C-alpha cells in the first residue's frame with residue numbers, strides 16, 4: 552500500500568455535482584425518519600436523524616446491532632427512501648429527483664461498501680471492481696486496467712482474475728472497497744469495511760480510505776464496530792435506537808501534516824483526484 556503506482560491516465564466523466572456549491576457540506580439530514588413495514592409488523596428504524604457530514608471528513612457511525620446504522624447510510628447513499636424530514640446528498644434531495652437522475656447521481660458520485668459485499672459471483676475481482684467505471688461509460692479495457700491498479704492498493708494485485716468464490720472473506724471485502732473507490736466518487740459510504748480483515752490489512756485499508764477523505768472534495772461515512780480503527784475518524788457519531796445520541800471529535804490528528812507531507816496520502820489522493 553505504501554508503494555505508490557505511477558500516476559495513471561486520467562479517467563473523466565460527467566459528475567454533475569458543483570462541489571463549490573456544497574459549501575463544505577456533503578450530506579445534511581434533518582429529522583429523517585424511516586419505518587419498515589406497516590401495522591403490527593412495523594419497525595421504526597430511524598426516529599429523527601439530524602446529521603451533517605462535511606466535505607473532507609471521515610465520519611464514523613457506531614452503535615449497537617439493530618440501531619439503524621445500515622438504514623441511515625443507505626439513505627445517505629441514495630439507495631433507500633426515507634419517510635419524513637429532509638435530506639440533501641451532495642446538495643440534492645433524493646426525494647425530489649427522478650429515478651433516472653438519482654441513478655445518475657449515485658453512479659457517478661457515490662461509492663458503497665455493503666455489509667455483505669454484494670459482489671457478482673460470475674465476474675472476477677477486476678471486473679467486479681470495474682463496474683462503476685463501466686456504468687459511467689469508461690471503455691472496458693481502461694476500466695479493468697484502473698480496477699487492477701486499485702486492487703494492487705489493497706494488496707490484491709495477484710488475485711485480479713479470481714472469482715468471489717475463490718477469495719477469502721477479507722479478500723472479497725477488499726474487492727468491495729476497491730469497487731467503491733475506483734470511480735473516485737465524491738461520497739463514500741462503507742458498512743463495516745474492516746470486519747473481515749486482520750489488524751494489519753484493516754490498517755492498510757483504513758490508510759487508503761483516510762487518504763481519500765483528505766481530499767476536500769470528498770466525504771466518507773464508515774459504520775464500524777471495530778475500535779481498532781476509531782483513530783482514523785475526524786468525528787464519531789453514536790447511534791442508539793434510531794437516533795444519534797452524541798457526536799465526538801475523533802482522535803485523528805495528522806490531517807494538516809498528511810495533507811502537505813507529499814507521502815502516501817498525497818500520492819493516493821492524487822491518484823483518486825485525477
Ligand SMILES: Nc1ncnc2c1ncn2[C@@H]1O[C@H](COP(=O)(O)OP(=O)(O)OP(=O)(O)O)[C@@H](O)[C@H]1O
Pocket residue numbers: 587588594595596614615616617618619620621622623666
Ligand atoms: N428490510 C427491512 N425490513 C424490515 N425491517 C428491517 C429491514 N432492514 C432493517 N430492518 C430493521 O430495522 C432496524 C435497523 O436495522 P439496521 O440494519 O439499520 O441496523 P444496524 O444498526 O445496521 O444493525 P447491525 O449492526 O446488526 O448491522 C432493525 O430493527 C432491523 O431489524
Ligand SMILES: [Mg+2]
Pocket residue numbers: 620621622666742
Ligand atoms: Mg448494519
